[in-house]
Amino acid sequence: MTTTPTTSSTPAPGLVYGLYSEGEPITDTKAPDGPIDRRWNTRKFEAALVNPANRRKLSVIIVGTGLAGGAAAATLGEAGYHVKSFCYQDSPRRAHSIAAQGGINAAKNYKNDGDSTYRLFYDTVKGGDYRSRESNVYRLAEVSANIIDQCVAQGVPFAREYGGLLDNRSFGGVQVSRTFYARGQTGQQLLIGAYQALERQVAAGTVEMFSRHEMLEVIVVDGKARGIIARDLVTGEIETHLADAVVLASGGYGNVFYLSTNAMGSNVTATWRAHRKGAYFGNPCYTQIHPTCIPVAGDHQSKLTLMSESLRNDGRIWVPKRAEDCDKDPRQIPEEDRDYYLERIYPSFGNLVPRDIASRQAKNVCDEGRGVGPKVGDFRRGVYLDFTDALKRMSADAVAEKYGNLLDMYQRITGENPYEVPMRIYPAVHYTMGGLWVDYDLQSTIPGLFVAGEANFSDHGANRLGASALMQGLGDGYFVLPHTIRDYLAKGPFEKIDESHEAVVEARASVDARVAKLLSINGDRSVDSFHKELGTVMWEYCGMERSEEGLLKAIDLIRGLRDEFWRNVKVLGGADTLNQSLEKAGRVADFLELGELMCIDALHRRESCGGHFRAESQTDDGEALRHDEEYAYVAAWEWGGQDGAPVLHKEDLVYEFVELKQRSYK
Amino acid sequence: MNLTLKIWRQAGPKTKGEMVTYPVTDISADMSFLEMLDVLNEQLNARGEEPIAFDSDCREGICGMCGLMISGKAHGPEVTTTCQLHMRSFSDGDEITIEPWRADAFPVIKDLVVDRSSFDRIIQAGGFISANTGSAPEAHSVPVPKHHADRSFMAAACIGCGACVAACPNASGMLFTAAKITHLGELPQGQPERSARVVNMLDQHDREGFGGCTNIGECSLACPKEIPLDVINQLNKDLRYALIHHGTPE
Numbered sequence: 080m081t082t083t084p085t086t087s088s089t090p091a092p093g094l095v096y097g098l099y100s101e102g103e104p105i106t107d108t109k110a111p112d113g114p115i116d117r118r119w120n121t122r123k124f125e126a127a128l129v130n131p132a133n134r135r136k137l138s139v140i141i142v143g144t145g146l147a148g149g150a151a152a153a154t155l156g157e158a159g160y161h162v163k164s165f166c167y168q169d170s171p172r173r174a175h176s177i178a179a180q181g182g183i184n185a186a187k188n189y190k191n192d193g194d195s196t197y198r199l200f201y202d203t204v205k206g207g208d209y210r211s212r213e214s215n216v217y218r219l220a221e222v223s224a225n226i227i228d229q230c231v232a233q234g235v236p237f238a239r240e241y242g243g244l245l246d247n248r249s250f251g252g253v254q255v256s257r258t259f260y261a262r263g264q265t266g267q268q269l270l271i272g273a274y275q276a277l278e279r280q281v282a283a284g285t286v287e288m289f290s291r292h293e294m295l296e297v298i299v300v301d302g303k304a305r306g307i308i309a310r311d312l313v314t315g316e317i318e319t320h321l322a323d324a325v326v327l328a329s330g331g332y333g334n335v336f337y338l339s340t341n342a343m344g345s346n347v348t349a350t351w352r353a354h355r356k357g358a359y360f361g362n363p364c365y366t367q368i369h370p371t372c373i374p375v376a377g378d379h380q381s382k383l384t385l386m387s388e389s390l391r392n393d394g395r396i397w398v399p400k401r402a403e404d405c406d407k408d409p410r411q412i413p414e415e416d417r418d419y420y421l422e423r424i425y426p427s428f429g430n431l432v433p434r435d436i437a438s439r440q441a442k443n444v445c446d447e448g449r450g451v452g453p454k455v456g457d458f459r460r461g462v463y464l465d466f467t468d469a470l471k472r473m474s475a476d477a478v479a480e481k482y483g484n485l486l487d488m489y490q491r492i493t494g495e496n497p498y499e500v501p502m503r504i505y506p507a508v509h510y511t512m513g514g515l516w517v518d519y520d521l522q523s524t525i526p527g528l529f530v531a532g533e534a535n536f537s538d539h540g541a542n543r544l545g546a547s548a549l550m551q552g553l554g555d556g557y558f559v560l561p562h563t564i565r566d567y568l569a570k571g572p573f574e575k576i577d578e579s580h581e582a583v584v585e586a587r588a589s590v591d592a593r594v595a596k597l598l599s600i601n602g603d604r605s606v607d608s609f610h611k612e613l614g615t616v617m618w619e620y621c622g623m624e625r626s627e628e629g630l631l632k633a634i635d636l637i638r639g640l641r642d643e644f645w646r647n648v649k650v651l652g653g654a655d656t657l658n659q660s661l662e663k664a665g666r667v668a669d670f671l672e673l674g675e676l677m678c679i680d681a682l683h684r685r686e687s688c689g690g691h692f693r694a695e696s697q698t699d700d701g702e703a704l705r706h707d708e709e710y711a712y713v714a715a716w717e718w719g720g721q722d723g724a725p726v727l728h729k730e731d732l733v734y735e736f737v738e739l740k741q742r743s744y745k
Numbered sequence: 746m747n748l749t750l751k752i753w754r755q756a757g758p759k760t761k762g763e764m765v766t767y768p769v770t771d772i773s774a775d776m777s778f779l780e781m782l783d784v785l786n787e788q789l790n791a792r793g794e795e796p797i798a799f800d801s802d803c804r805e806g807i808c809g810m811c812g813l814m815i816s817g818k819a820h821g822p823e824v825t826t827t828c829q830l831h832m833r834s835f836s837d838g839d840e841i842t843i844e845p846w847r848a849d850a851f852p853v854i855k856d857l858v859v860d861r862s863s864f865d866r867i868i869q870a871g872g873f874i875s876a877n878t879g880s881a882p883e884a885h886s887v888p889v890p891k892h893h894a895d896r897s898f899m900a901a902a903c904i905g906c907g908a909c910v911a912a913c914p915n916a917s918g919m920l921f922t923a924a925k926i927t928h929l930g931e932l933p934q935g936q937p938e939r940s941a942r943v944v945n946m947l948d949q950h951d952r953e954g955f956g957g958c959t960n961i962g963e964c965s966l967a968c969p970k971e972i973p974l975d976v977i978n979q980l981n982k983d984l985r986y987a988l989i990h991h992g993t994p995e
Contacts, residue, residue, distance in 0.1 A: 174808075177803065178808065236894055278868045
């Protein structure tokens with residue numbers, strides 16, 4: 080069971096920074112060689128087939144019902160496998176994929192503007208700041224067109240033109256229109272499509288659905304993933320579920336920052352428990368911070384809300400030139416006293432620079448004391464996003480037609496009318512590119528444990544482009560995993576095990592002990608207070624800008640906090656009932672371990688790339704500076720044991736098709 | 746502002762519940778309604794009382810997980826979800842009653858948390874288009890007239906929160922069911938199963954213990970996504986057609 084690693088004082092000998100060691104590199108990712116446009120076909124052909132009659136004898140557990148998990152459960156159910164699907168929400172339709180607004184990319188070239196599979200592949204590798212695998216990204220681009228076909232067949236109501244054909248828009252700074260959308264609710268509509276396909280399989284009896292269940296441990300038997308321990312969140316019962324393979328599609332870990340655009344329940348527990356059982360964690364420090372979110376309003380804030388970055392197409396971003404103007408009514412600040420800092424620093428891209436750059440510059444001006452809005456702590460954390468010019472140019476009706484739902488949402492949350500007063504925005508944690516390390520088959524380093532969607536690390540490198548997350552989730556779930564998992568399942572059914580197996584008993588006992596421990600501490604501090612404090616540390620030292628000094632400090636702070644958590648947390652209520660405090664406590668306990676690994680990963684990567692900006696690695700004018708010779712690899716971290724140190728395994732990234740370049744947006 | 750909250754507390758599905766009064770102080774107008782409950786829960790936790798159980802997840806009005814009867818109105822005084830309701834809609838000194846959704850088809854699990862799995866079972870009965878992965882034709886092979894696509898989208902905006910049921914004096918789930926009938930029935934892809942869909946979904950709706958629709962219209966007024974009442978006309982039209990042409994279900 081989890082107890083408390085002691086606070087570090089004397090670094091162990093032989094460790095880098097006293098924090099980690101380096102192990103053997105990863106040399107084989109199982110991607111076939113050859114021309115890049117043949118690799119996926121080759122893999123699909125070489126992957127073993129399972130006779131339809133044998134499929135119902137094979138069982139697969141899928142944790143999470145978002146785009147990746149829901150799509151995989153439906154597809155494997157349709158194929159005839161016996162699927163058990165789990166989600167912590169009361170219905171699989173509520174997974175957080177539902178909150179994605181903007182759209183989904185696909186290389187359909189419906190606009191005849193020169194798009195192609197290769198161009199989508201190229202844009203995505205470049206957008207990821209050359210830290211993703213070419214083979215994986217090419218496959219993603221390849222299946223993207225199938226996703227749109229599939230969703231339309233399911234009844235997803237994408238936006239259409241008057242001729243009845245699908246509409247597209249451009250998104251995320253690329254020069255083609257390849258983004259399919261359903262107003263600002265694309266994620267919702269795609270998820271409902273997957274959910275309906277899933278419920279159809281529930282009715283057909285191929286999928287067993289376990290809502291309000293949370294996975295708390297993975298069962299590993301003879302080195303293979305064979306099941307999970309889950310808690311029924313209504314009755315509190317700890318249940319054992321066994322299968323021939325396990326798929327984790329449990330989403331990202333942005334809630335380690337406490338405040339993020341994630342849902343309240345989004346957590347790392349499923350993947351972190353697997354990590355502790357032997358699954359490597361890939362690039363944990365790669366987090367995406369989205370520039371256009373509604374700022375924090377006060378200490379009570381429970382989550383942050385994103386507004387689509389399409390607002391940057393017509394809004395202008397500024398702060399006052401002088402700190403003493405920051406509490407003035409912005410409408411009273413004359414033009415010459417305003418600093419349109421993105422237009423000033425990046426004259427050619429202006430307000431449309433990539434997400435990471437827009438976010439970091441907002442932080443910089445606020446750090447200088449020129450932020451706007453209410454003070455939270457000692458600082459004003461907000462910049463203006465001003466539609467005044469757009470309203471003059473386009474009329475209020477035209478602005479409403481284009482952005483009405485976003486402006487309404489802003490007004491509902493802040494109580495301010497964005498047609499009259501400039502909006503305030505600030506960056507917020509939005510997506511995590513890191514996740515469990517997987518090979519080309521989406522299999523982790525535990526055989527039989529597959530990882531799909533945001534939960535894996537695989538396709539976005541150090542930075543994700545807009546409208547790529549939905550593509551990856553559905554790509555993995557509908558088209559990739561169902562083909563690769565069959566190669567594994569063809570070796571099964573595996574040896575029968577039952578609940579008396581030593582590994583099952585051990586896994587279950589560890590879950591029981593952890594639940595009992597959390598309920599027995601009965602200290603002085605609530606779970607939320609620990610979570611908030613962890614979030615503050617992560618945001619300050621492992622957020623938009625990271626430095627060696629700050630990260631070392633954060634690691635110490637996190638260790639101290641984790642130590643206190645296990646001595647002083649207060650969780651009321653029982654184990655045998657719905658107990659939301661207990662649920663949160665388990666999740667925060669895992670975030671307290673993950674946070675340290677994120678800092679270690681950020682510390683070891685002494686370069687800036689994508690969403691990871693190291694203060695020590697910047698150009699003379701303050702831009703991110705990559706070091707390809709040293710760092711063009713995936714950092715895959717092995718759990719080093721409760722009192723041990725994590726072990727770094729490097730997987731070199733080889734670029735055969737795309738030339739590595741430094742990004743410039745000046 | 747200072748408020749008096751009267752909140753439904755119920756330890757479990759089979760225990761008897763009661764309204765309990767909690768005063769809260771120093772509530773900021775910028776807080777969301779659920780953040781106000783978070784503050785209360787932190788206070789309860791600090792004094793050793795078990796926090797109030799309530800559902801919420803995305804807290805941005807799209808997942809449909811949250812839902813409270815606030816002073817007798819589903820999701821409270823504004824047309825929005827509970828999570829997007831802010832305290833500026835209330836005034837200092839207000840007394841607010843907070844209850845779970847009340848319907849036989851949504852049994853209470855604990856405090857303000859209810860079981861809405863009946864909605865999932867209605868979808869299982871036919872709220873889908875049967876299109877196995879990999880079998881789809883090229884997306885542009887079937888154009889969809891824009892007004893059909895728009896109407897389909899309007900109905901597909903349903904978030905399955907259950908406010909329609911909670912607001913209905915009959916506790917009918919008709920708006921939810923009809924929104925799905927309309928979403929799929931407006932699309933060419935939804936035509937082959939259209940008649941079977943309406944018959945089977947409605948049959949399941951009735952089996953789950955939802956009440957019948959008597960065209961009162963409270964459902965549509967309470968709907969945070971403003972699904973219009975006329976989707977129920979569509980359902981009735983589809984049902985008539987199905988029963989005449991295909992007979993009653995087995």
